[in-house]
Amino acid sequence: MLKIGLTGGIGAGKSEVSRLFAARGAVIVDSDVIAREVVAPGTDGLAAVIAEFGPQVLREDGTLDRPALGAIVFADPERLKALNAIVHPLVRARSAELEAAAAPDAVVVHDVPLLAENGLAPLFDLVVVVDAADEVRLERLVRLRGMAEEEARSRMAAQATRADRLAIADLVIDNGGPLEALTARVDEVWAELAERAAA
Numbered sequence: 001m002l003k004i005g006l007t008g009g010i011g012a013g014k015s016e017v018s019r020l021f022a023a024r025g026a027v028i029v030d031s032d033v034i035a036r037e038v039v040a041p042g043t044d045g046l047a048a049v050i051a052e053f054g055p056q057v058l059r060e061d062g063t064l065d066r067p068a069l070g071a072i073v074f075a076d077p078e079r080l081k082a083l084n085a086i087v088h089p090l091v092r093a094r095s096a097e098l099e100a101a102a103a104p105d106a107v108v109v110h111d112v113p114l115l116a117e118n119g120l121a122p123l124f125d126l127v128v129v130v131d132a133a134d135e136v137r138l139e140r141l142v143r144l145r146g147m148a149e150e151e152a153r154s155r156m157a158a159q160a161t162r163a164d165r166l167a168i169a170d171l172v173i174d175n176g177g178p179l180e181a182l183t184a185r186v187d188e189v190w191a192e193l194a195e196r197a198a199a
Helices: 014-023 033-035 042-055 066-073 077-100 132-145 149-157 164-166 178-196
Strands: 001-008 027-030 107-113 126-132 171-174
Touching: 001 014, 001 178, 014 027, 014 107, 014 126, 014 178, 027 033, 027 042, 027 077, 033 077, 033 107, 042 066, 042 077, 066 077, 107 171, 107 178, 126 164, 126 178, 171 178
Parallel strands: 001 107, 001 126, 027 107, 126 171
Antiparallel strands: none
């Protein structure tokens, strides 16, 4: 089994690369998806978040109000640390379960947005960083996700710098151009990963 850490700054296109890897046969362990699962209604994770942040982070239907929580934690690094202290251990435990279920020759891609920020590179055989210039990422967040420019800049500033991410990269996938170029680069990287996993 080859354990890959896949990361990239918000707006870099990491989710698209993850989708392309999945289409080529990778086992995807997506920490964003798992992070939502561990705070679903009825979970210990959601109970802990409510205990820490209060009932104002709940919607009327009992689900987590992510924008309300985001407004609190992205404005205050200490509150973000408190949230991470609840969610990260739960995500790690679930990720380990999914990885344990993969085939011996699998390429297991852990999709981890905050890999650089949390010093997680040593947990993986290889780190793949999806990279795009800050201006490109900002434009995508505003145009594709409908974020206000100020919110997009704040989200980007809360993450590691490009230089920090590139410093831990074993392989870089440049996603500053068109989708065809991205797909071609993913094919190259996938061929290398599949070869390593088979060895």
